[in-house]
Amino acid sequence: MHYDTVISWKATLSEKRLKRGDSWQKNYTFAHFITMRTFRRLQLTAALIPGLLFTSFFATGQKLIKPPNVQESWSQAYEPFRIAGNLYYVGTYDLACYLITTPQGHILINTGLAESVSMIQSNVKALGFNFSDIKILLATHAHYDHVGGMAEIKKITGAAMMIHEKDAPVLADGGNSDYAMGGQGSTFEPVRADRLLHDEDTVRLGGMQIIVLHHPGHTKGACSFLFDVKDDSRSYRVLIANMPTILDPTKLSGMPTYPDVGKDYANTFAAMKKLQFDIWLSSHASQFGLHQKRKPGDAYHPEAFIDRKGYDAMIEDLQKAYLKRLEDK
Ligand SMILES: [Zn+2]
Ligand SMILES: [Zn+2]
Numbered sequence: 561m562h563y564d565t566v567i568s569w570k571a572t573l574s575e576k577r578l579k580r581g582d583s584w585q586k587n588y589t590f591a592h593f594i595t596m597r598t599f600r601r602l603q604l605t606a607a608l609i610p611g612l613l614f615t616s617f618f619a620t621g622q623k624l625i626k627p628p629n630v631q632e633s634w635s636q637a638y639e640p641f642r643i644a645g646n647l648y649y650v651g652t653y654d655l656a657c658y659l660i661t662t663p664q665g666h667i668l669i670n671t672g673l674a675e676s677v678s679m680i681q682s683n684v685k686a687l688g689f690n691f692s693d694i695k696i697l698l699a700t701h702a703h704y705d706h707v708g709g710m711a712e713i714k715k716i717t718g719a720a721m722m723i724h725e726k727d728a729p730v731l732a733d734g735g736n737s738d739y740a741m742g743g744q745g746s747t748f749e750p751v752r753a754d755r756l757l758h759d760e761d762t763v764r765l766g767g768m769q770i771i772v773l774h775h776p777g778h779t780k781g782a783c784s785f786l787f788d789v790k791d792d793s794r795s796y797r798v799l800i801a802n803m804p805t806i807l808d809p810t811k812l813s814g815m816p817t818y819p820d821v822g823k824d825y826a827n828t829f830a831a832m833k834k835l836q837f838d839i840w841l842s843s844h845a846s847q848f849g850l851h852q853k854r855k856p857g858d859a860y861h862p863e864a865f866i867d868r869k870g871y872d873a874m875i876e877d878l879q880k881a882y883l884k885r886l887e888d889k
Contacts, residue, residue, distance in 0.1 A: 623734065623745065623746050623749075624734065624745070624746050624747065624748065624749065625744055625745040625746065625747060626747075627704045627705075627708075627747040627748075628741060628747075630673070630705075631654065633652075633653045633654040633846075634652060634653075634654050634655050634672065634673055634676075634705055635652055635655075635672070635673055635675055635676050635679075636652055636653035636654070637652065637653065637679055638651065638652055638653045638845070638856075639683075639686075639856050639857075640683035640684070640686055640687050641854070641858075641860075642687070642860050643658075643798075643839070643841070643862060643865060644789050644791065644796045644798065644839055644862035644865070645789030645790045645791045645795070645796065645862075646660055646661045646662065646768075646789055647659070647660055647789045647798060648660075648661070648687055648689075649850075650668075650680055650683040650684050650687070651670065651672055651676075651680070651683075651845065652672050652676050652679060652680075653845065653851075654844055654845045654846055655670065655672035655673065655676065655705055655706065655843075655844065655845070656670060656800075656841065656842065656843055656844060656845050656848075656850070657669065657670045657671055657672055657680055657683075658670065658800060658841065659684060659687070659689065659694075660765075660768055660770070660787075660789075661689055662765050662766025662767055662768050663766045663767070664695070664765055664766030664767075665693045665694065665695035665696075665765060665766060666684075666689060666693050666694045666695065666696075666765075667694070667695070667696040667697075667698060667763070667765055667768065667770070668680075668694045668696070668697050668698070668713065668719070669698045669699065669700065669785065669800060670698075670699055670700055670706045670707070670843060671697075671699075671706065671707055671708060671709035671710050671713055672705065672706070672708060672709060673704065673705060673708040673709065674704075674708040674709050674711075674712065674748060674749065675708075675709075676708070676709055677709040677712045677713060677716075680709065680713070681716075691716065691717060692716070692717055693717075694713070694717040694719045695717075695719050695720065695765060696719055696720055696722060696763060696765055697710060697713065697714060697717075697719045697720065697721045697722065698722055698723070698763065698770070698785065699723055699727070699731070699783075700782060700783060700784065700785075700800065700802040700842075700843040701727055701778055701779040701781065701782040701783070701802055701843070702723065702727040702728075702730040702731040702735065702738070702779055702781065703735065703738070703741070703779065704735055704747040704748040706843055707731060707748055707751065708747075708748040708749075710731070710748070710749075710751045711748070711749035711750065711751045712749070714751055720754040720755060721751055721752070721753050721754050721755075722753065722754065722755040722756075722757055722763060723753045723756070723757060723781065723783075724756070724757045724758070724772070724774055724781030724782070724783050725756040725757065725758060725781065726774075726776065726779075726780035726781030727779050727780060727781025727782070727783075728753045728756055728781065730742070730779065730780075730781070731750065731751050731752075731753060732750050732751065732752050732753070733746060733750055734746025734747060734748050734749060734750040735747040735748055737817070738779065739779075739780065739810075739815045739816075739817045739818035739821070740807045740809045740810050740815065741807065741809065757772045757783065758772070758774070759772065759773065759774035760772065760773070760774075768787060769787060769788075770785050770786070770787040771785070771786040771787065772785060773785070773786060773831070773835075775801075775802050775804060775828040775831065775832060776824040776825075776827075776828060777804045777806070777821060777824045777825035777828045778802060778803075778804055778805055778806070778807070780818060780824075782802045782804075782828075783802060784799060784800060784801045784802050784832070784835075785798075785799070785800040786798070786799050786800075786835070786837065791862070796838045796839050796862055796866075797836065797837045797838045797839070798837060798838070798839045798841065799835055799837035799839065799840050799841070799871075800841045800842065800843075801832065801835075801840060801841070801842045801843075801847075801848075801871070802842065802843055803842050803843065803844075803847045803874060803875075803878060804825055804828045804829060804832070804875075804878055804882070805878060806825070806878075806881060806882060806885055810885075812825065812882070812885050812886050822886065825882055826882075829875065829878070829879045829882065832875055833872075833875060837868075838866050839862060839865040839866055840865060840866075840867050840868070840870065840871040841865065847874065848865070848867070848870070848871075849867070849870060853865060853867070
């Protein structure tokens, strides 16, 4: 069996899983699906396939459950573009992924869903960069819509995964220990972090210095990133903000595995209001208004993303929602 056949077979399986809308592990075990003869044939084929791919196939297929909410815009294509200086948008229509290029290799922030990996790869290539030059992987927080492709990208590139220490356990168990959405199984392929980050740590590569800002609440280890980029005419301070939205299951009075969630949100609002920056970006394109600020085909225009007012207004709205939820409890 050829590698492609294995991949399309895998696709058919996950399509069926999606149609059924239930968990693979519960109702669709590997043993039910194929006969032992096919299994032996596959085992033989495995010897011909690079080991990592086959391992990932089993690990993914058997362990993952369907994420609770998936939106169409999350895997819709969007043209990659240069945001400012050496910072590029390589994500999907709504799931923002950022590429920071340097002479010593690149940094990728967030991945979108697992199925978007090939899209991100071709976006990076379309901009003229090598995917294999990615050396560092970062994430604004460990939810399946932002780290779903991390395991595969880490395997392809061999890059070092760095995440806040408080999101590392959730990343390592595929989201199962997430305080709000966990407990049902893994929603994405687990990844073990190579470096644990803390508030105000700096991530360095090829002259870039990225300051890590711990903004907990949405997850225990949610982070924003602050750094400077420059082009021929000026430099820009960029904030990739993890906006403090509140998930439906979250009780601000305290969650069983996150008693301080309400307090953390309050501190995050206060900290985010004080930040100074020129360009504002975030984990979802819809949060910073990418599609209002830029149309496909637009020329390089970093100023389109200078929007302190929009940022302040959104923080204000989210804080109002927070205060309302505090009353509701
Ligand atoms: Zn999230
Ligand atoms: Zn999200």
